[in-house]
Amino acid sequence: MKKYQDFATRAIHSDEGHKNELGALRTPIYQSSTFVFDNVQQGANRFAGEEEGYIYTRLGNPTQADLEKQIADLEGGEAAIATASGMAATSAAVLQFLSAGDHLIASDTLYGCTHSFFEEMLPRWNIEVSFVDMTDLNNVRKAAQNSTKVIFAETPANPTLDLVDIAELAKISDDISSRLIIDNTFMTPYLQRPLEMGADIVIHSATKYIGGHGDTIAGLIIGSEEDIIEIRESTIKDIGGIIAPFNAFLLLRGIKTLCIRMDRICKNTRKVAEYLNAHPRVIEVYYPGLTSHPQHELAKRQMEDFGGIIAFELEGGFTAGRNLMNEVELCVLAVSLGDVDTLIQHPASMTHYVVPEEERLEAGITDSLVRISVGLESVDDIIADLDQALEACH
């Protein structure tokens, strides 16, 4: 097929749905655990990698393969693997490139389970981890050791919306021969493409904007052909966090409307951020699209738009925030993000509950921080709901 330059066209046409035997427009769901061999020699050849063809869905499946081809194209990578969850993507990518005695540098603000995986589990395999504030990259240079094999960052970070300069971080990573892994969940490839800025691997919680409808848990890993083959044949094959065919189908479907959803979400979010910023009871708004965000210039440089997540703090601290979340009617009180619905939650007691208090506060995840993932509803209705809740939450 002709290679289209425009992302919006590729999001619709760079899968190979219609290339199936019956010409179905959409990629079929190959809901099969295993694949039949014509004879013993064919089975042996497939295992030996001497003949193309499917073997067993943990090792590969046509629905999954179509999704992988498309997301690699959209992220600007050579290859990809779709996984059972965002955490399956993070753990498979990180474990692939670290062995006992190695060192990982991670940004100090990360989704709670990513933080606990690094802090609680990796040291059990004698992997040392340094969490550093990557808004100042000197901290990364200072933390670097000969044994540093992976640098991992989320940008924008969950939930504080701190940014990391990907191109500068990639230079540091190259200088010390480390691999740079970027969690691009908050942005999607439509708004930010870390591989083009020098990152080695991108991971996603595809549960969020890529699925987009609040109905799927899934993850993605994108990188060079060589790295992806290694991950597929090792930490995915042997640890097993592969995506289910039906979930791969749901992501292929989500990608078709990614651009139009993100355009609407970014537009809505800008208005909600401006509304919150002007409200007398809101004392702080964290959103990279506001000129008051300390990294607004970096945001304009490395992101196409500013995304759909806002964090904010209310006058009256935790009590006011809790009351607000109990008072909303349209906004849904739930974790996760990137859905069609506007979701609101309390990081300190929910998504980041697993982060030890001292580290949580150090990273700016205060007890009074409220996070909102703006959805696709009418922005007037979202703002009216927040307005009535702010009135009622004294």
Ligand code: LCS
């Ligand atoms: N990376 C980021 C940036 C995330 O926000 C999450 C989940 C993950 C990775 C893990 O992905 P999962 O395994 O859940 O697909 N973030 C969540 C959140 O903020 N609320 O609930 C889950």
